[in-house]
Amino acid sequence: MTKRNSLQFAVQSGCLDGVFQNQVVGWAWNSLTPDEPVDVDIYINGELDKTIKADRYREDLLEAGIGNGAHCFMYPLPPENNGSTYLLSVRLAGTTSEISKSPIWINGNEKLKTKSHLTTLKLDPDNIAFSLENLEAATIDHLLIDINDTCNAECVYCPNPRTKKRIELEQFQTLLDRCVEKVDTLQIGCGQEPTLDVRLPDFYRALHSSKLKPRRLTMITNATMLHRHDVGFFRDCGLTDLQISLDTVDPEINAITRRGTELEQIVKNLRYFREKCPDLGVIFSVVVNSMTIGGIEDLIKFGDSLGVSHYYLREVFDHAPASLIPRNDDYKDWIKKISLKPGEFQQMQQRLSRHRSIKKISFIAAEGLGSVLQDMRQADGSVRFS
Ligand SMILES: C[S@@+](CC[C@H](N)C(=O)[O-])C[C@H]1O[C@@H](n2cnc3c(N)ncnc32)[C@H](O)[C@@H]1O
Ligand code: SF4
Structure with missing residues (x-):
């Protein structure tokens, strides 16, 4: 892995807000390109499951000064994992940087x-x-x-x-x-x-x-x-x-x-x-x-x-x-x-x-x-x- 410099640290951020109605919800953005959406990687038990775009609009993000507000992502929890317990983490795409409040446990029966x-x-x-x-x-x-x-x-x-x-x-x-x-x-x-x-x-x-x-x-x-x-x-x-x-x-x-x-x-x-x-x-x-x-x-x-x-x-x-x-x-x-x-x-x-x-x-x-x-x-x- 190449070591990132502090400039890269300085421009990217995000937060995993939680799980609502079986969807993982959060946001991510890059303050150097404040109106451009960024990608996030979804990991399940440490393995990459999918890369998705954080491009949905949310009023509170706009109000909080997060670019144009279109930086939210939603990710449906995979049905095949229903009932099992796993660790879900969201990282800035292509990096090992977890967004804030990631990882979280998804609580199942197994x-x-x-x-x-x-x-x-x-x-x-x-x-x-x-x-x-x-x-x-x-x-x-x-x-x-x-x-x-x-x-x-x-x-x-x-x-x-x-x-x-x-x-x-x-x-x-x-x-x-x-x-x-x-x-x-x-x-x-x-x-x-x-x-x-x-x-x-x-x-x-x-x-x-x-x-x-x-x-x-x-x-x-x-x-x-x-x-x-x-x-x-x-x-x-x-x-x-x-x-x-x-x-x-x-x-x-x-x-x-x-x-x-x-x-x-x-x-x-x-x-x-x-x-x-x-x-x-x-x-x-x-x-x-x-x-x-x-x-x-x-x-x-x-x-x-x-x-x-x-x-x-x-x-x-x-x-x-x-x-x-x-x-x-x-x-x-x-x-x-x-x-x-x-x-x-x-x-x-x-x-x-x-x-x-x-x-x-x-x-x-x-x-x-x-x-x-x-x-x-x-x-x-x-x-x-x-
Ligand atoms: C929460 S403390 C816990 C460990 C221990 N009590 C200590 O202060 O080292 C961990 C680190 O977070 C830093 N910290 C706490 N609040 C912060 C903030 N608002 N901004 C930046 N760093 C913060 C603290 O200075 C400390 O280095
Ligand atoms: S945990 Fe205590 S010492 Fe550490 S930053 Fe917070 S108040 Fe300060």
Whole structure:
């Protein structure tokens, strides 16, 4: 597969809205050719079923500024699969980029066939029971797991709702023993904060003593609670790298945009962790917004002092689909307030093109995020939202 550049990421997006009356419904478009329809690939259990055009008109798309509004697709669920359970995914045609909210389970009466190959699967407390019932000996390229459904921070741009639900250790063990045969990349944490969970070492232990030996075992964290964990133990259990979400080295800006986190503690944790685990990879996942864009060079300087191997600079974007009620009442106001002006992200990209660490930086502009964030394989280190 050829690696796509960030420009391609920046122009394509889409969303799988759901299944209505046996039809899969969603939209996809390319903002560089806003009035031209794009094609999407429909995959069933990881196999291409059909390529279709996203060219139907929808008023809400026009209102949302999605070109001329003619970017919706509808796909009748294949009757031969009636009653069986399968994973349906929608990708931008000819790419591995899943559109936002893809893949989804189509719930039938029969189990998913054994030995299936899934590109991306995100497990969380809501879908774990269903997944355990329906997965058997699957090969998964990118497995993301939220073991809990909560976080200790209140980042202004993060709408994810929270509950007390969690994946039980026994469920995780069943998953490792029976449901999954092989995983290439396993990511702990996705839409919530894994280090908040005191059971985290148990999950690492279970993974380490299982047959699964992921090529890459990564964890995404806000780093505020790292000091409560023995990351050396996680490394001994196979952890290959940590993805740290950090947007600024300005303590005041951090306190405003990543509410509930304290920069001083984060920096202390990162320095301590680096000393203890110099051999582990560190990746910075950075949200670029109107308050942090001016300090990106300072952030990279700090990252370089820690030996960060890669920076994912993501433009802040509104990733709350219409159906999701953001946890925080002021979410939409904040998104408006801290969104970048058109072209601002690209100007920053231009500015950084002469930076000595440029080879370590990936730029992910807002328009493409819906799809890019789902595509864990090529973005290598990016995150996926529930
Ligand atoms: C939802 S968090 C979950 C993991 C963990 N709590 C953390 O912050 O690293 C995953 C990533 O999404 C990013 N993120 C959250 N809301 C975003 C938004 N509106 N735009 C861009 N990135 C966002 C966060 O900064 C973080 O890097
Ligand atoms: S971005 Fe991460 S740290 Fe911030 S509120 Fe969301 S889950 Fe928590």
